[in-house]
Amino acid sequence: MPADPFVSEQDNVTWINHHENVQVPITKRLTVQNEAPSQPTMAGMRATAARIQHIISRALAAGVRLRACGSRWSFSDIPVVQQGWILETSQIDWRFNVSFNDLDASYAGTAEELFLVQTGAKISRINESLETPQRKRALRTSGASNGQTIGGSLGTGIHGSAIDVGGIESQVAGVQLLTATQNLWIERASAPTLNAAFAAKLGATLVRDDAQFEAAIVSLGALGIVHSVLLKTTGRYLLNSSLSHIPFGQIATAMNTLNFAGSGIPDTTRRPYFFQTIIDPRRFDIVYTTVRYKEVCPPNYVPDYNQVSGSEPGTDVPRMVATAIQTIPGVRDLIVSTLMSIELRVRADTPADFTTPGMQYTFTSAREGIASCGFAVPIAQVTRALDIARIAFASHKSAPVVFTCRYVQKSPGILSFTRFDPTCVFDIDGVDTDATHKLIKLVAQRFDEAGMPYAMHWGKTNHLTKARVRAAFGGAVDRWNATRQLILTDAAERDMFSSPFLDGLGLNA
DSSP states (O other), X not given: OOOOTTEEEEEEEXXXXXXXXXXXXXXXXXXXXXXXXXXXXXXXXXXXXXXXXXXXXXXXXXXXXXXXXXXXXXXXXXXXXXXXXXXXXXXXXXXXXXXXXXXXXXXXXXXXXXXXXXXXXXXXXHXXXXXXXXXXXXXSOOOSOSOSBHHHHHHHTOXXXXXXXXXXXXXXXXXXXXXXXXEEEEEOTTSOOBOHHHHHHTTOEEEEOHHHHHHHTTOTTOSSEEEEEXXXXXXXXXXXXXXXXXXXXXXXXXXXXXXXXXXXXXXXXXXXXXXXXXXXXXXXXXXXXXXXXXXXXXXXXXXXXXXXXSOOTTXXXXXXXXXXXXXXXXXXXXXXXXXXXXXXXXXXXXXXXXXXXXXXXXXXXXXTXXXXXXXXXXXXXXXXXXHHHHHHHTTOTTOOEEEEEEEEOOOOSTTOSOXXXXXXXXXEEEEOOHHHHHHHHHHHHHHHHHTOOOEEOTTSSOOOOHHHHHHHHTTHHHHHHHXXXXXXXXXXXXXXXXXXXHHHTTOXX
């Protein structure tokens, strides 16, 4: 059979992630493309779906494990299996408007708020498509940087940036999922959005089932290959950002409650869109606090994505650490205090500085030399979690790290790690050293010993075990496995889409 010109293949290569901390030998790397990249069509979508299904069938026949990845953004090795196959989807990034005729008769919203994107579409490209003066839409939330693909973002349940919104998956209304023999368009039964005729245009079978939808939006790559995602957007807005230095005693109540009265943030008459605190574990007296408020976006506002450098203080902490490594090499043990003084200066936007989300959350330059983990904890226990981590840090004082807290609402996926209502994502971000990894491991151990409820970010450095996943998710593990068996009825195919990592966590039952 002649080679497919729209699938490139490399045999026996080393797969390396974006941050260059994971390097895994694989037997085959496949990159799929659309047949006419500049001409998005539904016929082209059907052709690409068939091409992906053929790859799945090949892997199944070969008896190898197949994993999909987008921008290779994860700090963990969740997208890859040693000596397995990798299907890279970052080259398939079509984006489609939805018409009134595509809507289910019961859908109460508008076609204009819906946006269909292929799995390889980067968050940056989605923002550029939505935030135009013509369309006037925006994502409700996004991560600290925008280089991730939408498929990869959903696969690991990244947590977003807005205190009153769930993770990225919370703005999804439909998922196209491919297996060897099935092309499925999955929506909630409780929230029908598009009709069967639209699914047919994708060559898909319409499935309306809440459990299957909630499994598919954070699939860990274990339910099949996500081909496209339907996003429910909001009206576009601008963000007004400030960074303050606030005494820990003054901001602590807000960190545990999201009640900002008396907190010292710039404007307590309005609820922030975004709230983040950064703490130097060597000193807990000052909290570097970033707050963003929503502002009205003028109708004719034209975003300038080249205007923002990606070095906005308090946005992307791994990038901040990478900058410090580059500017002051050789002083890693002293790096934290230095980068705090360099990067986290007091500042406040003026109206001329207000930007769209796509301008605010920009591409990070952070690559090698960075370690990052994320613990999701209930917000009522944030200061307790920080205290446990502070005591653990006393055993690893050379670890060049900062502690970061960001806040989101509970997300709807069965395995969304932001599972508390609401959630604080407590990150340990720093330089990739032995001391940093020992600290991350010790904090997880101390959380266990203290009975601290927590879950860990699937796509960051973690020390997950079967017991920790069960403690975090409880019966949701069984619900996810049961739902997975409904979607993937063939045990061989379930095993093909798994990995030793997922096997060990009890997520391949």
